[in-house]
Amino acid sequence: MRALILAGGFGTRLRPLTHTRPKHLLPIANRPHIEHVLGLLHRHGVTEAVLLTSYLAEAFEETIASAQARGFTMHVTHEEEPLGTAGAIKNAEEFARDGTCLVFNGDVLTDIDLGALIGFHRDREAIGTIYLTPVDDPSAFGVVPTDDDGRVTGFIEKPARQEAPTNLINAGIYVLEPAILDRIPPGEVWSSEHQLFPSLVAEEAGLFATPLEGYWKDIGTPGNLLGANLDALSGEYQTDAVAGPGPHASLVDASAEIAEDAQVISSCVGRGVRLFPGAVVKRSVLLPDVTVAQGARVTASILGQGVGVAEEAIVEDETLGDRERV
Ligand code: GDD
Ligand code: MG
Numbered sequence: 478m479r480a481l482i483l484a485g486g487f488g489t490r491l492r493p494l495t496h497t498r499p500k501h502l503l504p505i506a507n508r509p510h511i512e513h514v515l516g517l518l519h520r521h522g523v524t525e526a527v528l529l530t531s532y533l534a535e536a537f538e539e540t541i542a543s544a545q546a547r548g549f550t551m552h553v554t555h556e557e558e559p560l561g562t563a564g565a566i567k568n569a570e571e572f573a574r575d576g577t578c579l580v581f582n583g584d585v586l587t588d589i590d591l592g593a594l595i596g597f598h599r600d601r602e603a604i605g606t607i608y609l610t611p612v613d614d615p616s617a618f619g620v621v622p623t624d625d626d627g628r629v630t631g632f633i634e635k636p637a638r639q640e641a642p643t644n645l646i647n648a649g650i651y652v653l654e655p656a657i658l659d660r661i662p663p664g665e666v667w668s669s670e671h672q673l674f675p676s677l678v679a680e681e682a683g684l685f686a687t688p689l690e691g692y693w694k695d696i697g698t699p700g701n702l703l704g705a706n707l708d709a710l711s712g713e714y715q716t717d718a719v720a721g722p723g724p725h726a727s728l729v730d731a732s733a734e735i736a737e738d739a740q741v742i743s744s745c746v747g748r749g750v751r752l753f754p755g756a757v758v759k760r761s762v763l764l765p766d767v768t769v770a771q772g773a774r775v776t777a778s779i780l781g782q783g784v785g786v787a788e789e790a791i792v793e794d795e796t797l798g799d800r801e802r803v
Contacts, residue, residue, distance in 0.1 A: 478576065478595070480523050481569055482514060484583035485531030485559050490698045493798025494781050499533050501583045502540065503702060504764065506709040506718035507728055507745055510696055511537070513586055513716065515544050521591040523579065524549050527572045529565040531556040562669040566653070567661040574655050582649030582695070586705050586714060589650070589691040597687045598652040601627065605657055605677060607686035608650040610693040614638060618695075619647035619670045621686050629677075629684040634670040647674075647686075648693055699796040703779055706745050706762045730765075739769075753788075764799075773803075 488495030494503060501511040511528075518526060526549060528537055534555050541551045554569045566573060566580060577598070579591065589608060598606035607629065609621055616638040622631045622645075631642065647670070660676060661667050677684040692714045696702045708714040712722030719728055729735065729746040739752035740759075748765040752758065756769040762779045769775055770788040778792050781799040786792055790803045797803070 478523055478525075478579055479572055480518050480526045480579040480581060481529055481566060481573060482511070482526055482581045482583045483529050483562055483565055484511065484537070485529055485534070485556055485565055486584070487532050487559070488584075488697065491702065491796070493801075494699075494779065494796060497533075497781070497799050498536050499530075500697060500702075502536055503696070504745065504747065504762065505586060505696065505702075505705050505714075506716055507730055507747055508716075508718045509540055510586065511540055511583060512543075514581060514583060515540075515547075515549065516716075517588065517591070518579075519547070519549070523591070525552075526550075527552040527554060527569050528583075529554050529556070529569055531559040531565075559666070560664075561666045563661045563667040563673040564665060566669070567658060567663055567667065570658050570663075573653070573658060576655065578653050578655075580651040580653055584695055584697045585649045585693065586696055587648065587650070587691055587693045588715060589648075589689050589693070591650075593689055594650065594687070595652055597627070598685065601685045602683070603652070603685040604654050604683040605674075605685070606652045607674075607684070608648040609645040609686050609688040610648040610691075611644050611688065612646050613644070615641040615644050615646050619674075621645055621647050623686050627685045627687050629674070629686050632670065632674040632678055634668075645686075645688055649695065699779055703760070703762060703777065707743060707760060710743055710745065747782075756786075 484501045488500035491500045502509045620633045620641045622642045694705045710726045727741045730748045733750040735752045736754040739756040742759040744758045744761045746763045750767045752769045753771040755772040757774045759776045764782040766783045767780045769786045773786045773790045775792045778795040780797050783800040784797050786803045
């Protein structure tokens with residue numbers, strides 16, 4: 478089975494970090510997020526993937542080359558202007574025509590059992606199956622009520638909190654049959670959430686959904702990106718990128734230079750980072766080449782590539798773009 482990975486959004490909620498890269502390349506445990514998605518696919522025997530790109534597409538080149546080196550067959554489609562979450566799938570029609578496909582929102586970090594999702598889809602002979610996950614506040618997501626057999630009875634994208642009929646939301650992973658391609662107009666901006674799925678519900682075309690156990694997070698906001706990194710360190714999200722996960726674990730790239738009395742607490746520290754004497758980095762993510770000068774403190778923050786924090790500076794709850802100075 479092929480996997481189509483939606484990776485063409487602007488990542489606006491993660492600006493300024495996404496001024497210089499797609500959000501899918503931001504690190505989870507010092508590894509580009511998209512590599513975690515590919516790792517999940519690989520563990521389930523899916524070794525052919527199509528990246529649906531648009532914004533800053535060329536930034537994916539390195540990831541594609543390293544995936545191919547690991548035995549993946551990779552394809553790339555490109556939208557000159559983003560075509561929306563369904564338009565992007567239609568644009569990849571040549572890769573989706575010849576059989577059942579997996580479709581991923583490329584910003585979702587999860588360890589779900591893809592085989593169980595595909596099994597559910599086949600049992601129901603569905604045209605499409607949506608993986609659901611429970612959340613406390615569904616208002617930031619697509620809310621998906623179903624009947625007892627899992628048939629989708631409505632699709633409400635980002636409703637007001639009090640109007641959400643359930644706390645089960647669209648987790649952004651689907652199994653889709655090629656027949657859905659005929660329901661998306663070519664060359665037009667088309668949304669899965671606002672157009673395709675509601676129309677499949679209205680026409681009773683056989684759209685199903687099922688909740689599954691597992692870790693799940695959309696990394697598309699600073700709080701969630703930081704949270705996903707902390708989850709990888711604590712072991713709540715399991716990845717071989719973190720050798721000894723636990724409540725106080727950190728991940729420090731071997732090339733980082735950490736002064737003897739600098740402290741790294743529950744943080745991910747990337748390639749070429751330098752921490753000077755007395756610097757403290759806590760519950761934070763430092764992209765490559767960040768410098769934290771003597772006595773400075775960084776807490777609950779994400780620092781972009783090459784950020785410089787001056788002596789004694791205090792950085793708290795910040796998301797800083799590449800090469801910013803504090
Ligand atoms: N190729 C392409 N073209 N990709 C796109 C486009 C496009 O026009 N628009 C968005 N994407 C990609 C994004 O880059 C991201 O990886 C994924 O599609 C989802 O887009 P988001 O912008 O992150 O959507 P969201 O998080 O607000 O909502 C979506 O995800 C939720 C789960 O995390 C919806 O699918 C919700 O229904 C869902 O609950
Ligand atoms: Mg998202």
